Amino acid sequence: MKGIRGLSHLSTRLYAAQAARKVETTRAGEHLKFQPQDVQVSRLASGLVVTSLENYSPVSKIAVFVKAGSRHETLDNQGVTHVLRLAANLTTKGASAFKICRGIEAVGGKLSASLSRENMMYSVDCLRDDVDTVMEFLINVTTAPEFRPWEVSDLTTRVKYDKAQAGENAHIAVVESLHEAAYKNALSNSLFCPDYMVGNVQSQHLHQFVQNHFTSARMALVGLGVDHTVLKQVGEQFFNIRGGAGASDVQALYRGGEVRLPSTSSLVHSAVVSQSAAAGTAEAVAFSVLQHLLGAGPHIKRGSNATSKLVQGVAKATADPFDVNAFNASYSDSGLFGIYSISQAGSTGDVIKAALAELNAVADGGVTAADLTRAKASLKSHLLMSVETCEGLLEAMGTQALTSAAYQPPEEFAKTIDNVSLTDVANAAKKFVLGKKTMASSGNLVKTPFIDEI
Known part of the structure; x- marks a missing residue:
């Protein structure tokens, strides 16, 4: 497939013309009033989902989301997504690595790639007038990678560095x-x-993984500060690359277990969880409310989180410094919920047992209506603040586009939060208490209990 070498037909004048139609001039003619826009979502015939928000920002953000996270690796290609993330700026069939780097730098833009267990995301940031330039490189990186053997080999040093940092x-x-x-x-x-x-x-x-997972039906094209019609045109012309659903997804199977990572560190990091619920379900919302009821961490840098139920309960058990929060991770077919603590080596056992006692209390119905109201308000504020930044909003739009080909604004999701009852929260806590546990700990583990001792 030939690489993409130009998007001259998608002139920046087209963006300007689209925006101009939505502008009203006041009587004085001195101020411009932009009509508010809603997030627009379209599914193309190829299966590609296109979603955008025209926010009239002078800076545009465009991203390609792909259902190609690390969970899609097999025993034969373990680590391929890590290398794929680092390979985002390598030579493609339409542009050399040097051209990609210098071309994006020349307009003050940025190209980045990120990875989660579910998805890969390639994104570009640039001034609105330079969208054509950076879009060319984004298309090349996601649809026409070349993966020259010597360039891939040179990534080994960066892979080792990432491993060391982790x-x-x-x-x-x-x-x-x-x-x-x-x-x-x-x-x-x-x-x-x-x-x-x-x-x-x-x-x-890398070629085989891209061939199996980078199909139109597994991708979403997301934009902020761009016109939806133009983004659809780009999707129809340049992202109709491979049809079909690609490789079938594997269902995650929960088992439970324990991993201990001894070290000389005086601080012990420890997590105790059990299986919770898949993202997008009513039960997952109940677990999110439970997380904020127990304590999801301070919203203020270096805050004490003194109002957290977990912090208050653990403070009665030890005078040593500690930090403890509820841990909550939801995926498309499963989830993990529990506690995450950081404590001095000598008091780790007391911290973990006291935190688990707080969860047992919630499971036994020790939650008031005031506690529930406060937790719901905390979750709503967290949700709203997460989409205040362009990065957070872009991620929310892209994730929802891949999972449901739609977009639910925070205001709508807030209604589902309001429907959570005291019984729902207690049942979520009971599921943790009765579920098979998983535990991971790192540090000086002399006083850290094993999973069968808690």
Whole structure:
């Protein structure tokens, strides 16, 4: 397939013309009033979902979301998504790595790639008048990668560096180990390349993975500060690359277990979870409310989170410094819920047991209507603040486009939060209490209990 070398027919004048139609001039003719727009979503005949919001920002953000996260790796290509993320700026069939780098820098833009267990995201930021320029590179990177063997080989150093950084970060190490222990497959795959595959992910692995997963039906084209009609035109012409649904998704199987990562650190990071609910379900909303009822972390930098039920309960058990919050992760077919604590090595056992006692109390009905109201308000504010930034809104639009080919604004989701009852929250807590546990710990683990001791 030939690379994309120009988008001159999609002139910036077209963007300006579209915006001009939506502008009203006041009587004085001195101010411009922009008509508010809603998020627009379209599914093309190819299966590609196009969603956009014309917010009239001078800076545009455009992203391609793909159902190609680490959960889609197999035993034969472990670590391929980690390498694929790092390969976002390599030579394509339409532009060299040098041209991509210099071309985006020349207009003050930015190209980035990110990875989650569910999806890959490629995004570009630029001034509105330079959309054509950066869009050319985004199309090349996502539809015409070349993966030259020598360029892929040169990524080994960066893969090793990422692995080293992740290993030194106790929080990342615990969360990765938690997923590895919790699931038999799919969601057990790490976001980072395993040691035995570092340097062994070859060009053919990347080509095969892209061929199987980068299909139109598994992709979403998302834009902020762009006209929906223009974005649809781009999707119809340049993203109709491979038909079909691509490789079939594998159902995640929960198993439970324990991973311990001993080190000389005096701080112990520990997480205790059990299976919760898949994203998008009413039960998942109840778990989110439960998280904010127990304590989801401070919203103020270096805040104490003193009003958290977990913090208040643990404070009665130890005088040592600690930090404890509810842990909640939801995926398309499963989820994890529990507690995450950071404590001094000598008091880890007390912290974990006290936090679990708070969860038991909620399961036994120890929650008041005032507690529930406060938790709902906290969850709503968290939700609204998450889409205040362009990055948060773009991610929300892209994720929803892939899962449901639609967009539910926070105001609509708030209504589902209001429907959560005290019984729903208690049942969610009971599911954790009665469920099979998974535990991951890192640090000086001399006083850290094993999973069968809590």
